[in-house]
Amino acid sequence: MTQAAGLLARRSGSLMALLLMALAGAICLLFALHIAVGAKPLPLGTVIEALLARDPKAFDHSIIWDLRLPRALIAITVGAALAVSGALMQGVTRNPLADPGLLGLMAGASFAVVMTSLVFGPAMTNWAPWIAALGAFVTALAVYAVAHWTPGGPTPLTLTLTGAVISAFLAALVSIVHLLNEDSFDNLRVWLSGSLSGRSLETLGVTAPPIIVALLLGLALAPRVTALAMGDDVAKGLGIKTGQLKLQLLVVVVVLTSSAVALAGPLGFVGLVIPHVARLLVGSDYRWIVPFSALIGAAFLLGTDTLARIAIPPREISTGIITAMVGAPVFIQLVRMRAR
């Protein structure tokens, strides 16, 4: 990466507020578009009308409220949660390649879902969101416990290494189960690549409150992450309790990621790349990286999920596949723009 200070060299508060509002506007537009397209395309006017005043007798309004609105809301929630989770993870570990799965969260979720469907059969699919969240959460605790027993204690380095080792171990177990038992995993294939399809408004209802609380906490802690990124001694000199702050940030990351995994499965790419997109735009101060990551993540997942739904009708592609396929070239282009 070059040493430029983001695309916006001079950043004032009002400029940032304007940009945030522009992004929020883009999200509203993508939100309406996400709902309008699909097997039965609906005019944007109908979408807005249905959202503002639902007519219980109109069939189109039912499609919007019962089928499409939940998925659009889930795209926003998951996009924001994963992007903020990744940004905080990169800040607390000072590792630009950190992502929400670093503590074994994604691997733990996959492992839990695969194992329960192996033991209890495909009937468990309905429970997948909760099993995934539980798997992610338990794995995070296990990683923390193992790192705690190492001589250095749970430092970002020992946590990262433990997370990588446990992730690899769980992924190997999942592969073994896959090899031995091909047929029964057909229904999990889509889930394992990260997908927003088939989630109900109820799942969102349960996961949204913890996500919202964790997002607000992440926003409040964001300025301290910048101080933390300057090194532990500098941060301590400024009066920051670094141990306590790191623990708080890790809890936020675990809550955001487990909830996102419940909604969308082990969806990669967003948490790794969106914080870098935010950085390219607004520089290295987490005061701005975190809110911009949230909005860019939400917009990105709304956009890619729209593509996932319409790319090869009448089937849909898994959202996780589209995020990487579309995201990679976009990201390379952004890096090239900054290098100039």
Next chain:
Amino acid sequence: MTEGQLAAGRTNARLRAASVSAGYGATPILSDVSLSVPDGQLTALIGPNGSGKSTLLKTMARILAPERGSVLLDGKAIHQSSTKDVARSLGLLPQGPVPPEGLTVRELVAQGRFPHQGLLQQWTAEDAAAVGQALATAGVADFADRAVDSLSGGQRQRCWIAMVLAQQTPILLLDEPTTFLDLKVQVDLMEMLADLAHTGGRTLVVVLHDLSLAASYADTLVMLRDGRIVCAGAPHEVFTADRLKAVFDLEARVSWDAETGLPVCLPLAPQAQRRRRTRAA
């Protein structure tokens, strides 16, 4: 001021180390060190590598907890005080800090305002004024919107000092701020630090490697060896060939330049002397 006064007396000093023993894990570094830091002066900590000068600075900055003894800030044990309250009285620049990639000078300096901000992180006009003043004092206002990691070593060190200045603390602790900088930049930095103490009335404690530089600028020199303070006092009293031999095992000649009144430390390097002599002959 005599050594006895520095070591034990002068209980009115704002920052004091009282019989501090400290180290890392099982490795003890400092043993029973007492030091009263003179207010409104520049105090330099010198000593060979591993003598404990950085450890003493870190303990006084509450980064490292002492195993025995205590550090007192305005009479209160610093390690038992609220760390954010301490950060309003005492600023620290650790050794060789690394700026996050792409962070601008202004953003870096703004971090110094953390201890003055409330829970909701309100950015006030007072904060903006403090940052502007710190940028000007450290001489980095001209490139306030550039990335810190794109600047030269000397400019970068000035940015870090500006960050600590934005903290607006009466006491500043700096760990080797001049290391790895070229001589002219070192002198400029020391001029700035001395001015902070003598014009600005701040209390500075600085770990330094260059002996002549330390003796030139410090009001008080504190010499450490093997985790103990060997001597402390005004450079005219303690910066002598005997002391350098005792503290550093260094054979050197110390002279005071008649014209400038500044100290010169000349290491008596045997190989170099032999070579010059044979050439002259």
